[in-house]
Amino acid sequence: MKSKVTVSKDFIVSKVDPRIYGSFVEHMGRCVYEGIYEPGHTNSDSKGFREDVKALVSELNVPLIRYPGGNFLSGYNWEDGVGEVSQRPKRLDLAWRTVETNEIGIHEFMGWAKTVNAEVNMAVNLGTRGVDAARNLVEYCNFAGDSEWSNLRRKNGQAEPFKIKTWCLGNEMDGPWQIGHKTAEEYGRLAEETAKAMKLVDDSIELVVCGSSNSKMPTFASWEAEVLEHAYEHVDYLSLHQYYGNHENNIENYLAQSIDMDRYIKSVAAICDYIKAKKRSDKQLNLSFDEWNIWYHSNEKDESNEPWQVAPHILEDVYNFEDALVLGCMLITLVKNADRVKIACLAQLVNVIAPIMTEKEGPAWKQTIFYPFMQLSTFGRGNVLLPQIDCPSYATDQFAEVPYLESVIIHNEEASELVIFAVNRSLDESLTLSVDARDFTDLTVVEFSQMAGFDIKEVNTKEKQAVKPSISNDYQITENTLEAVLAPLSWNVIRCKVK
Template identity: 55%
Template sequence: MNGSSLVLDPRFVLAEVDRRLFGSFVEHMGRCVYTGIFEPGHPTADDSGLRGDVLELVRELGPTVVRYPGGNFVSGYRWEDGVGPVEDRPARLDLAWRALEPNTFGLNEFMHWAHAAGVEPMMAVNLGTRGVQEACDLLEYTNHPGDTYFSDLRRSHGAKDPHGIKLWCLGNELDGPWQVGQKTAHEYGRLAAETGKAMRLVDPSIELVAVGSSNSGMSTFASWEATVLEHTYGVVDYISLHAYYEQHGDDVDSFLATATDMDMFIDAVIATADHVGARLRQRKKLRLAFDEWNVWYQERFVGQTNLDWRYAQPLIEDNYTVVDAVVVGSYLISLLNHADRVAIACQAQLVNIIAPILTEPGGRAWRQTIFYPFTQAARLARGRVLRTLADSPLYATARFGEVPVLHSTATYDEDTGDLCVFAVNRSTTETLPLTADLRGFGPLQVAEHSVLADDDLQARNTADHPDRVSPRRGEGARLDGGRLTVGLPPASWNVLRLAPAPTR
């Protein structure tokens, strides 16, 4: 295969790396909460019922922000059901996932877990079946110091100090016919604007996310964003995006190129937001919250209406392959390459539900293949995202036409001098030679080089073989005269950290 090339320079800066790009998502759905992060009686559980083995893996994964409690679940959720003495909490029917919700895990348990995990909470309010007053009541409960009904109620529940939650989603996927309380764009836009205005009266320091289209394939896509932002542009800080991808049939080549669709989705939302901002004579540039993204094999899902009313039933627990991990790495590259406008991103979800971590009830927890690209990007992507000048051979796909074989990004940490290159080779058959011109950085050395690839693209990790797939040490990376040369194996996720060379 013809080679590819990159030109990188510390002066070619796209944006600072926002740590919130490495977010995740916990929803009351399937086994994400119950027997996922929370399982009283588990051998590793603490006094609060939090699974210690899962907490250890979450800390290793490194998410910075976690969205909660949904997702579709939030559109029928009464937050009051999940606070106060556990024995007094009502069990409810969850209409979103046809589940029995015991409410033994709620807001304060989540905040305790978030503190233990070292993550920032991203709280969603119910704008499906509820509205302005309930959202303000919840915000008063979480953030007001005291001497009011809801803040004193929080204190009576053992949380003396305010939780201080700054990041709030104004509902979830309300354009979707599957959503409890579906709205038109005008209905939602008006409700979100009035809710946001009232919430800012309770706490002016909060940040607000308006609901964008559930995916770019919605018939109302772009017109939904335009109408919603006509109402909310001056109130909110972010507009949300959601996208899930899967391999269709044997078309691996198109699947490996699905990040091109993510790129087009992001660019279209930016263009729509900027158009509305210009029409409204707004000076601010709205930023994006890509707060649901992942690989999800929706063709395998039986559908909500076919589910039984059960507690913590296994649900969409996809077992991910090598090629899924490479694709997830590509999505992380796309998010970093839009860091000038995408400020928040949440991989959905964290445990069991299309997740990087799987568990057994009462038993083991282990890393899926997609765990590794996320944890490496979260750990190493620091400082600034660079504008990369890339030249790559193309390959043909059935869904996206000709697509570059190389998909890459780079970050530069001025404080440490570390330059990190993240690269995907989309070819399933050939090694891709890569040459990178790094002369603008001064003398460097290869400090880390890892590769996630396998001769079996369908290889995956299981409870019995939890380390079947993991990154291996890369070989063959060379630096000479400010030029890096390396071969990227077929269908691979590659990470190179280049550090300042020691001076003599």
């Protein structure tokens, strides 16, 4: 089976915004407590943060982390997480029916994020709270002058402002499960007024307004349009959330879910452009896909945790090889839409539907989905090229046409590299990928990394890292054309030096 891709350095979709490789830490389950933070662990630093987790997060190369939620956000009082730790209140978290100790708050998390070279995408509670708490939080975090809240920040040990750039206006406010759930009219008005107040405190910040919590919501599209009728001129990004899973145990259809993701992105961009036209605006609103991942394994189990625990085991999906392939397809889809998707947050980072797992008082290890994410976040920097693709396809009950090849090619001018990311969706046939890179000279392969040949249900454990990339030499170069053989059911990264 053969496929051909033609690219030119002059035909560019967009430069990749590094924040597209963001992640998400919510005060949920064991993401924070027993995840990034475990005082007393033999591998923890003086502040209680696990060094082995920090090393893995640094390897993932995550530039932005959304915090502190999530559903947790809609009942959270940010003031509970500042000041002397021993004096902080324990609260009932109604979102996950757990106890929040507030040992980790703004100062602790901002300090941890700095150690892993990540900025924080801070979220404000628009469920049980509103304009006042949000503007006070911006003042606390970002104001350099003499004021009540900035002085409290200094008293709590942070002399200089945190200078947080990106802020989320609530979380999934269309969802009936949300504490403080609102109609589009109610939320649109609140988001507009909150945005105005926050930017009066600091006009350099960027704001993300809530879109639908997934594309299957009955209010999808009408929610986005009505919210943007109010908030369009005061915000910078519209959020998207979506999770995928192999619920029918049909791998061919599962591998095609990135097509659904692509349709969702293009639909939401179209809604933004409709409101732009309706308002006769010159402003283009971009997208923040700030929750996305594979999430279905933990739904198969009886989550019988007793309520009101601290850091219970919640949504600890164990990912297999087919999940890594699908996540690779989803990452490629996000990057292919880099002209509109500027921020994306893999939900979540540790233990809770995450690429990194930990054991209490034990090791930390990489799940199968760790590798595609790490490789794209590391090597997927530069200009996304607009390709011409010729590739055979197959059909499923959900999708009439599914290309066997899912691919994106990025030109990293700084590194003088052309990087090809590709998934072969075929269950049993190799796919010869021919890349015509006619504008590039002196094409040489630096590395051809491939994940292939595993049982589709194989997983990684603390004892054995079975599913991981290996080196392939199954390629050849003729003038400016690269031919590489992509094994059946494979994730591939080909890095080429170019002039």
